[in-house]
Amino acid sequence: MTESSASLRLLNGRIYRSAYDQSPAKALLVRNGKVAWVGEEDDVPAVDVTIDLKGTTVIPGLTDPHIHLFAIANARLLVPLGQQHASSVDDVLRGLATRARTEQKGSWIQGVDFDENNLTEHRYPTRDEIDAVIPDHPVMIRRFCGHIAILNSAALRQLGFDEGLSNPEGGVFGRFADGRLDGSAIESAAEMAFRAMPRTDRAVLAEALGLTIDDCLRTGMTAAVEAAVGFTSGFDEEFAIWNLLRRDQQRLPMRLGFMLQLDPDEAVERGLMPGLDPDWQCATLKYFADGIVGGRTAAVSEEYSDTPTRGFFMRDEADLERVIIEAHRQGWQVAVHSVGDRAISHVISSYEKAQQAAPRHDARHRIEHFFCPPVDGFERMKRLGGVIVMQPSFLTRMRRSILNAFGDRAHRNYPGRSALDAGVNYAGSSDAPTGLVSPWAGIADAVDRGAPGGDPIGPNEALTVRQAIASYTRGGAYAMKHEGWRGALEPGMAADLIALDCDPFTAINPDLRNINVLMTMVRGEIHHDAIGRTSAAAATMSA
Secondary structure (H helix, E strand, C coil): CCCCCCCEEEEEECCCCCCCCCEEEEEEEEEEEEEEEEEEEHHHCCEEEEEEEECEEEEEEEEEEEEEEEHHHHHHHCCCCCCCCCCCCHHHHHHHHHHHHHCCCCCCEEEHHHHHHHHHCCCCCHHHHHHHCCCCCECCCCEECCEEEEEEEHHHHHCCCCCCCCCCCCCEECCCCCCCECCCCEHHHHHHHHHCCCCCHHHHHHHHHHHHHHHHHCEEEEEEEEEECCCCCCCHHHHHHHHHHHHHHEEHHHHEEEECCCHHHHHHCCCCCCCCCCEEEEEEECCCCCCCCCCCCCCCCCCCHHHHHHHHCCCHHHHHHHHHHHHHHHHCCCCCCCCHHHHHHHHHHHHHHHHHHHCCCCCCCCEEECCCCCHHHHHHHHHCCCCEEEECCCCCCCCCHHHHHHHHHHHHHCCCHHHHHHHEEEEEEECCCCCCCHHHHHHHHHCCHHHHHHCCCCCCCCCCCHHHHHHCHHHHHHHHCCCCCCCCCCCCCCCEEEEECCCCCCCCCCCHHHEEEEEEEEEEEEEEECCCCCHHHHHHHHH
């Protein structure tokens, strides 16, 4: 008998049906992967298996509706250059050179999680600096945001990037003062590099994906949306690896959705059609309207405080509108990366035109990031019934960039409370590896607005603990159009739940960042257990 087919009784806990539940239950019954009953211990029906929660707090499982699992898995195989590994340009070079000494001459050396804001110099290493320590290997460094690459001379040669290279639409190749390429590639220029890289063995990457999903389960994540299939290595390569993982594991332990980085005609060519699915959902096409704050490439209407630019669009505005309308006509949910207010306004206008051209009930189109809200942005998104998907952990992860880029304007950007007050559908997410993987980092930042790093950024935008957790329970499920059957622990809803080592709703100033998830259940099956079940219960489950 498997857990999903057994009836399970969870006792001796505080069981919140939702983030807004004011009267938690003490017992919950699971049958056939769903919540069958919830109430007091004295009233719980007879079951096959009893699990002692040992006083833990149970809430619905968390959904991350915008995460790059493939990029996280890929990074497991590369040289880590994050805050724990590099605090100077020399540290970056040393880490890459150490790996190069263990690899065959001429093989690629790749670094990941690089962020110049963590370095004392606050800058990128140049191609010349990399050449000086690693002359015999092509080297590529991927900035943590995934929008910028840094290459040495050998890498430029192998990729066919010569000094006469022109900037692509929506991208820039950086240059020294004398006009030579400096090794940096920004936005679509970086994407050219990423997609031209030699391929890693698919089975190795599939295994890394499985390990990454296991890590996510331990944070309380029971569902996730891969935020752009194709962003790291191109669509066909990445989707093949995902399908290899699916074939090998049959049913994955976490519910997955996918944003496909394809134009509508490209989806048709591959025989892909939108459809909702509880376990493996391909219902969304993903586009990029503009760039990022860290590169000052997000399309804003007012110049950045530290750079005389207003960013740019990644794609011709008319063409972006065209693909949005066509995707809408074909029945896709559309999700668009839109950071600056110019980009957000254009995407909202495109959604409005799409709905006028082909009215649809509950299209539920999404805007990813929505960091610099236009004046009427919330009102228009509410009328559309759209979803704003935010990444609160950026307030910690990108603190220096945010404050330098916007100055005092930072406090009116990165909305939280104002979105909820306007009645807009709001979901929290990580955008990891750009943001921090743990949902609890995002939940904490949504509440304290990055306070551990200094003064809160936009304190008036702070959410309550209940609002922040709800943005990852019901909010994430809503973004996937799953709210009718999961995201709450009521009879008939999916038995996707987690047990925590503290009660975040009653604790005074709870340490949200360091909450430990002691159990994760998906479809009535336990995939992570640090509570420790009795041997009798385990024996019953395997009977």
